[in-house]
Structures are given as C-alpha cells and as structure tokens.
Amino acid sequence: MKKVIRTSDFPIVRTKQGKLHGYQEDDVFHFYGIRYGRAKRFQLPEPEPKWDGIRDAKAYGYICPLMPEEEQPEESPMAAPGNSFEMQHVYWPMKEQCLYLNVWTKHLDKEAKKPVMVWLHGGGFSCGSSIEIPVYNGHNLCDYGDVVIVNLNHRLNCLGFLDLSSFGEKYKYSGCVGMADIVLALQWVRDNIEAFGGDPDNITVAGQSGGGGKATALLQMPPADGLYHKVISQSGALRNRPDTNIADEKKHWQTLGEKTVEVLGLTKKNIDSIDEIPYETLAEAVVQAGKELGMPQGMMLFEPSPVEGYYEGLASIVGFREETKQIPVMAGTVLGEFSFMHYLGDKKQYTEVEKYNILEQTYGKYTMSIIKEFRELYPKLDILYALSVDTLFRLQTLAFLNQRSQFSKAKCYNYMMNFIIPYMDGLAPWHCSDIPYVFRNVEMEPAHCTGYQYAEKLQKKISKAWVAFMKKGNPSTRSLRWSPYTKEHPNRMIFAEECGIEEKDDTKLLKLISR
Template identity: 85%
Template sequence: MKKVIRTPDFPIVRTKQGKLHGYQEDDVFHFYGIRYGRAERFQLPEPEPKWDGIRDAKSYGYICPLMPEEEQPEDSPMSAPGNSFEMQHVYWPMKEQCLYLNVWTKHLEKSAKKPVMVWLHGGGFSCGSSIEIPAYNGHNLCDYGDVVIVNLNHRLNCLGFLDLSSFGENYKYSGCAGMADVVLTLQWVKENIEVFGGDPDNVTVAGQSGGGGKAAILMQMPPADGLYHKVISQSGALRDRSGTSITEEKRHWQSLGEKTAEILGLTKENIETIDAVPYEELAKAAVQAGKILGFPGGMMLFEPSPAEGFYEGLASIVGFREETKHIPVMAGTVLGEFAFMHYLGDKTRYTEVDKYNILEQNYGKNTMSIIKQFRELYPRMDILYALSVDTLFRPQTTAFLDRRSEFTKAKCYNYMMNVIIPYLGGLAPWHCADIPYVFRNVEMEPAHCTGYQYAEKLQDQISKAWIAFMKKGNPSTRSLKWSPYTKEHPDRMIFAEECGMEERDDSRLLKLISESCKKKY
C-alpha cells in the first residue's frame, strides 16, 4: 500500500454523485451509509441525485422496517430476541427510505482493479439488513483477500414485494421493487467502484439464505445483465416451480396484494391512498391476508413477483436465461440448517440402545434404514447427528445444480459444511453458521470459537475458496482442489475438520428423513 499523508480530510473519494468522507482502520478504508438511491412507496428506485460538498460516510444508514415482531414465534431462531446466541442479531434505526450501502477497501486508486463482492443479506424477502449479523462486517475479508466488499440495505416485505399490479400500471413493479433496489446497487457499483479500487468487470454477487435466493434471482432479471459476473448462493436455493406457469405465479402474488388492499378497505378507485397508510398498519394487513390465503408465514410470506421485461419469475426455474450461461455459480448448504437445535450434550454418555431410542422417537419404523444410510455418508460422525440432517435447503440446492450444470457453459461448484461445532456438547452447523468463516469473523461469534480448535484453520480454507472464486470464478486453492459439479458427477467440497472433495448421493437419506419426520421445519 502506497504511503499517504493523513489529514482531517482523509480519506475522501469522489463518486459520480459527489464526495464521501470515510475512515481508515489498519489498512482498510471504511465507507458506511452511502445513499445509492431514493424510492417512493411501491415504485422503482431512482439513483441518488448529485450533491455539493462532502457527505459523511462513517456510520451505517437506515434499514428497512421489519415485520411486526408478534408474527415471529418467540422460540424462532429469527425472532428478536428469541434464540439469537447461535445466530446473533443487531438491530438499527428503521425508515422506508433505506437505500444505503457500505464499502470496505484497501485501495483508493482506479488502477487497483481488485475483485468486488456485493453481499446480499439473509432474512428471506421480509427481514434482515446489511448489519444484522455481526459477521457481515467486511473488514477482515477485505484485509486478508485484498478484495473490495460491498453490502446494502434495500426494501423488504410489503414495501419491496407486495404485488399491487392488478390495480393499474402505476404499480406494475411493486412486486419486485426490492430486487430493483439490488439492481440499482449493482449499477452504482458499475459507475463508482473504481474510485474504491474495485474492478467493475469482476463483480461477484453473493448471499446467504434469502440473500442467496436474491443472488440467484438476479439471473432472471434482464436489467441486471452485465452488472455481475459470478454468483454465490449459500443456503439460498429457491423452490422448484417448473410445473407452474408465469401467469399462475403472477396471479399468486397479485392475490396477496388484492387481499391486503381489501383488508385496508381499498379498491381501484382509491388505491392510491395506500401510499399514505402507516407502515405497521400495512404490514399487519399483509400478514392477515397471507393467513387468509394460506400463504407461508413469518419471513417466508414474500417473494418477488414477475414483471414483464424486468423480472421473469421462477416458473422457468431460476438461472436459466440464455444471457446467464457464462455465469459461474457456487452453491451449498450446511448440515443442520434449521434442524440443528438438538441439545443432547456429550454424545459419549449414551449407549447405542439409547441413541436408537432417541432416533426412533423422531423417525419411527425407518430408523434402522436412516442409521445405515447416515453411517455410509458420515462414517466419522455420531449417529445422533442424523437428527440434524437438513431436508429443505440441501435437496433444493442439488436440484438447482443438476439443472444448472446441464444448461450452462460455465462451471458449477457445490459445497457442504459438515463440521460439528463443540458448543453445548456438539451441534451440527446451523443456518448462517458458514457466514463467520467466509468473512473471517469467527472470533465475533462465541458459539463458534469457544473450545473449537479447528476454527481458524477452517476459516482459512473457506475464506480462501471464496476469495479464489471472486478472483477467477474457480474456488480451488493450493490446499483444496475443487472439481466442478455435474449431474453425472455430483462432486462437492466438504468443509469439516478434514476438508476435501467427495461424490456421494445423499438423496435416499434425505427422502427417508423427509418421509419419517414431515414437520421437521
């Protein structure tokens, strides 16, 4: 890094819109709370206008208002406070005008041309923010990998995804407004990231859970074409809707908007007054509408709705536009996801009979078959962890990669994080557990680093793979050679105490568990 003279005005960058004043910590420059756009309720966003003078960029911007807390069960891993130790959450001031982003970089010269990762937060399409999980902080990954990290806030829930298009042209894009915010961020990156040392022609879009879904959905959005070059989806595969037409998918989401308006007493004649309905009243009406229509609840209530020429929907299965054939994709899951919470303590205190009885309480007549399959797939793992095998994200991810690898000209890569984290006698990795390792922030998460002697080594291996993928679209490193995934050869990288490639078909185990425990999630 070249020598610089530090003054009270350092560091300052000049974006297309105006000057920003960030701060430096060690070798990393931080620019927080950069406003990238503005949006009227239910409308497409507009780029932030140019400004005079210098704007402060040292603290985070507003986040999108969250859904009413009472709609989340008290024991939900995503509730506040709920069970948040394993998945720590940070909350921040909320406003509907929430289009802000943050940047971490080691360079302020256009000539640096460093790889860029745009990170999309989780929380489905209903909740979350760019700072909700402490491990989202980009400082360590930026510093270690010499890459530029960008993350963002955008509109969520009814503000970003309530489809009111059946009420007229003015609401044509209301059902995918939140994804339009993500596209606007990518346009901002294209225009401005060079002044932060980034390469606008080497942008990876990555995210976990809902963020992983958003990353994949961008491949169904023509306005995003050319604004990103690689995709990483962590525990974010979307449901297969190949048997549903675009028209059916559109009507599905329009029905939620129509029922919400009905609850609010609105019709086509006075629908414009919905713009002034207080957010909490609007959100409660949308939740009530979802219940009446039988939609999934909580953070699963919303998804983007198709809009002609803007978002092509999921009916053709995400990621299957000709314009995306050149995009390398990495997708994976963790062993436990939302099924990890089986606090059984020290597994050595149970006899084999005890373990069988515990498993039988969950899996009934299929218990022996499940134990047999589990031992074949995970020979070093205690059979009690068969309780924690994810049957939601893993099958969806496999199905996505099977079709994507047959369709695309670019490579696909698959991973699974199987390491047992020694917290509370040993737990399977849970939903969000891979995030601290990607961002090199394991020390921020006590549940990961307490008593776990392999944490730093695993952090090195995972973060290096992500950095390699950002740089060249291939996650192979010196220590881990990563072969592509195909339907014929479903190779996956296993992240555990000993990492390496394996080719194993786990579909029978997943089917047995799903059939035996239908209410697992």
C-alpha cells in the same frame, strides 16, 4: 490496538454523484451509509442525484422497516435476545428511504482493479439488513483477500415485494421493486467501484439464506445483465416448483396484494391512498391478508413476483435465461440449518441401542435405512446427527445445481459444511453459522469459540476458497482442489475438521428423512 485515521481531508473518494469522507482502520478504508438511490413507495428506484460538497460516510444508513413478528416463547432457542449467543444481531433506525450501501477496500487507486464481492443480506425477502449480523462486517475478508467488499440495504417485505399490479400500470413493478433496488446498487457499483480500487468487470454477487435467493434471482433479471459475473448462494436457492406455471405464480402474488387492499378497505378507485397509509397499518394488513389466504407467515410470506422482461420468474418454472450461460455459480448448505436444535448432550453417553431408539422415535420404519445412508455420507459423525440433517435448503440447492449444471456453459460448484461446533456438547452447524467463516469473523461469535480447536484453520480454508472464486470463478486453492458439480458427478466440497472433495449424492438420505 487498532489504528484509525480520519482527518479533515482524508480519506475522501470522488464518486460520480459527489465526494465521500470515510475513515481508515489499519490497512482498510471504510465508507458507510452511502446513499445509492431514492424511491417512492411501490415504484422503481431512481439513482441518487449529484450533490455539492462532501458527505460523511462513517456511519451506517437507515435500514428497511421490519414486519411485525410473533413473539417466540422465552425458552425457545430462536427467541431474541437469547439466540444472540449463537448469532448476534444488531437493530438500527428504520426508514422507508433505506437505499444505502457500505464499502470496505484497501485501495483508493482506480488502477488497482481488485475483485469485488457484493453481499446480499439474509432474512428472506422480508427482514434483515446489511448490518443486522455483525459478522457481515467486511474488514477482515477485505484485508485478508485484498478484495473490495460491498453490502447494502434495500426495500423488503410489503415495501419491496407486494404485488399490486392488479390495480393498474402504476403498480406494474411493485412486486419486485426490492430486487430493482439491488439492480440499482449494482449499477452504482459498476459506475463507482473503480474509485474504491475495485474492478467493475469482476463482480461476484453473494448472499446467504434470503441473500442467496436474491443472488440467484438476479440470474432471471434482464436489467441485471452485465452488472455481475459470478454468483454465490449460501443456503439460499429459491423454491423448486417445476409443477406450476408462470401465470399461476403471478396470480399467487397478485392475490396477496388484492387481499391486502381489501383488508385496508380500499378499491381501484381510491388505491392511490395506499401510498400514504402508515407503514405499520400496511404491514399489519398484509399479515392479516396472508393468514386469511392460508399463506406461509413470517419470512416466507414474500418473494419477487414475475414481471415480463424485468424479472422472468423462478428458473424451476421458466428455465434459466440464455444470457446467463457464462456465469459460474457456487452453492451449498450447512448440515443442520434449522434442524440443528437437538440438545442431546454428550453423544458418548448413549449406547448404540439407545441411539437407534432415539432415532426411531422420529424416523420410525425408515430408521435403519437412514442410519445406513448417513454412515455412508458422514462416516466420522455420530449417527445422532441424523436428527439434524436439513432437507429444505439442501434439496432446493441440489435441484438448483442439477438444473443449472445441465444448462450452463460455466461451471457449478457445491459444498457441504458439516463441522460440529463443540457448543452445547456438540451441535451440527445451524443456519447462518457459515457466515463468520466466510468473512473471517469467527472470533465475533461466542458459540464458535467454545473449545473449537480448528475454527481458525477452517476459517482460513473457507475464506480462501471464497476469495479464489471471486478472483477467477473457481474456488480451488493450493490446499483444496474442487471438482465441478454435475448431475452425473455430484461432487461436493466437505468443510469439516478434515476438508476435501467427494463424489457423493445425498439425495436418497434427504428423501428418506423427508418422508
């Protein structure tokens, strides 16, 4: 049974804004719902003012309001609550004032100087929260690695990334205030993390999916310089768009803002009233505007919009900033991502001819070439898993690493998680399935515990590598030695039943599958 301690005067931490009262669970201190700032709609955030007395820090803070979503068919494996077996979700009270963060630590001594990981949640730039997925809980990783874990909520979707800059200086930053919130949270970490036993000079920013995208976006933000020292992007590299220019990119996001204002029936003369429009009305208008413009829907509708001197834009368009040359990066993906949903049952029931015929239905004349490449890359996997190979996240991640490794003085590291989960007769790892292993929370996810004999061993190897990277910018451990990634030597760490580094380029397979 867990041992929880909370008395009238313990544990209490003094931050620069005021005192916080959390609780201790076994050897880990928990401080939840710490307010790090406030923000008016579409404006840059401001730090939380100082307060008198002691604030409770035992419950999570509000999360950002979510966009209206199209319902999934009940039989869809992506439908909630059905998909909670594969990846559990938690929904929480929502409010526009959502700038809250959480801290897990084993020390309340300023001299402890432990490495810090600031975790950015997934959900694109549109949805999600710091507690949406229970396996974001930092207790186990904090306890195992003796590191400080921070995660946070920030503005999302139209509240954080709707570019209204066409309507005047007041809205100059509106297309990236969600990223500004993250910068403010990092400033809070710099100013206060010592009180939680953390080292403000050893901060790793990490995230998965949209969180990984946010982590890499920080590399393009001058106001974030000096606030972090390493980056981990899990299935989260932003779009690779070398064929466009920054002016067109900016106009793309401004157009969505302009169309939204048009849908709302507003003009430049009365644009200020957009600050008071009910959130639901605003969100519905953005969705309608996106549809009228033929833009991607759902989580893909939003990204940060460039603002000169604040967020410079995608590195694939403008290049990386010189100020980030010394920052090491680790980036990778899982084999299946959103392509994992091929319920073919026990693969042993098919003959080789039947397997070929199944693959041919999807890949046509490229089937034989795909089988050849797949077997060279994954000799221990059944060829039917070629149906589950993700191309979207993997291609973007490799493009990011190729560009970054040629630019950076610091090293880049790449990984591929291709462990097969016995659930449903064996599935390739899906989008988000890596998170429990990083946070040492595999037991929280039923799908990962269905006859999975090496889950505990794999969890240890993965979390140990992440902790090593947090500590020294190199994920190598005694049991797993990593070689850096370069375009000439595309080394990748394989996380599977047998783990190890290999120099193999999967670009050819990805391009064949993408045809």
